[in-house]
Every structure is written in C-alpha cells, then in structure tokens.
Amino acid sequence: MLRTAAFAAAIASAAAFSAPGPLTLRASAKEVTGVAKVAAAGAAILAAGPAFAGDVDAGEKVFNANCAACHAGGQNSVVPDHTLEKAAIEKFLTGGFNEKAVITQVTNGKNAMPAFGGRLSDDDIANVASFVISKSEEGWE
Structure with a gap:
C-alpha cells in the first residue's frame, strides 16, 4: 500500500510538471478518490509512530553493556527517584x-552519573538515547 501511495504521488508530481502534448492523463473520479485514499493511508503510516x-x-545493546548496572529496567540504583x-x-x-x-546527559554526565562522551561514540550515545526514550514511552516493560 505504501508503494502504491508513493507511486501515485510520483505520477501526480510528474504529470503536474510535464509539458502539454499528445499524452494525456485521464482518470475517473472513482480512480482519483482511490489514489487519494491510498496516499492518505501511506502518509498516516509514515506519521503513526x-x-x-x-x-x-x-x-539496547549499548544500554545493556554500559547503563544497565545502574539503570536496569529503567530504574536508578544510585538515586532511586531519578529513574x-x-x-x-x-x-x-x-x-x-x-x-x-x-x-546531553549521557555525553556530559551530571551529579552521580559519569560522562560517557569520549568513552562511547556519538552514534552509540544517539542509539542509547533512542532506546531510553522508546522504552520510557512503553513504560519499561
């Protein structure tokens, strides 16, 4: 369905910028409505998460290797309310x-948390940040 939406959008874009000539693009109202529905569904899928x-x-791998000692299951063994x-x-x-x-927190550290900038790559830090936010959204289940 997503490919169909992308294809329909590409065809519509190409048609809008093509010079008038012997080739004409004709579609019934039902076909246009169907393409619009597919495009809207594709956009909704892209925006859903x-x-x-x-x-x-x-x-998750970086977290388990570097953070889980203090933050297992999203908790905090050093400062219990700072989960x-x-x-x-x-x-x-x-x-x-x-x-x-x-x-920023992982890179620079703060209070009891050590800085991991220089110990972990920027990509590893970005990945662990994505993992933490994702798990926090889910409730650390």
Missing part, C-alpha cells in the same frame, strides 16, 4: 523528555 534519531535495537521512567525524565532531566536531552 515516533521517529528516532538513533537505532533503538543498537541502543528512566517518562515522568522522572520530564521532571529531572535538563531539557525534558527528548533524545537531545538524553544525549
């Missing part, structure tokens, strides 16, 4: 609940 800057699956649950991130993380704020 959150977009993450990093790779969530790779971030990785959405409400706590919104309350305690400078910058709020978003990947950029998690990247």
Whole structure:
C-alpha cells in the first residue's frame, strides 16, 4: 500500500510538471478518490509512530553493556527517584523528555552519573538515547 501511495504521488508530481502534448492523463473520479485514499493511508503510516534519531535495537545493546548496572529496567540504583521512567525524565532531566536531552546527559554526565562522551561514540550515545526514550514511552516493560 505504501508503494502504491508513493507511486501515485510520483505520477501526480510528474504529470503536474510535464509539458502539454499528445499524452494525456485521464482518470475517473472513482480512480482519483482511490489514489487519494491510498496516499492518505501511506502518509498516516509514515506519521503513526515516533521517529528516532538513533537505532533503538543498537541502543539496547549499548544500554545493556554500559547503563544497565545502574539503570536496569529503567530504574536508578544510585538515586532511586531519578529513574528512566517518562515522568522522572520530564521532571529531572535538563531539557525534558527528548533524545537531545538524553544525549546531553549521557555525553556530559551530571551529579552521580559519569560522562560517557569520549568513552562511547556519538552514534552509540544517539542509539542509547533512542532506546531510553522508546522504552520510557512503553513504560519499561
């Protein structure tokens, strides 16, 4: 369905910019409506979920290897109320609940949390931030 929507959009775009000539594009109202429905469904699929800057699956591996000692299951073994649950991130993380704020925290550290900038690559940090935000959205289940 997504390919059909993309194809329909490409054909419509090409038709809009082509010079008039012997080739004409004719479609019934029913066909145009069907194409519009497919395009709308494709757009809804693309917009349905959150977009993450990093790779969530790779971030899980980085998290398990570097963060889980203190943050297993989204908890915090050092400062118990500073968990990785959405409400706590919104309350305690400078910058709020978003990947950029998690990247800043992981890179620079803060209070009892050490800085991982220089120890982890920028890609690893972006991936772990995507993982943390994703899991927080899901409720760390």
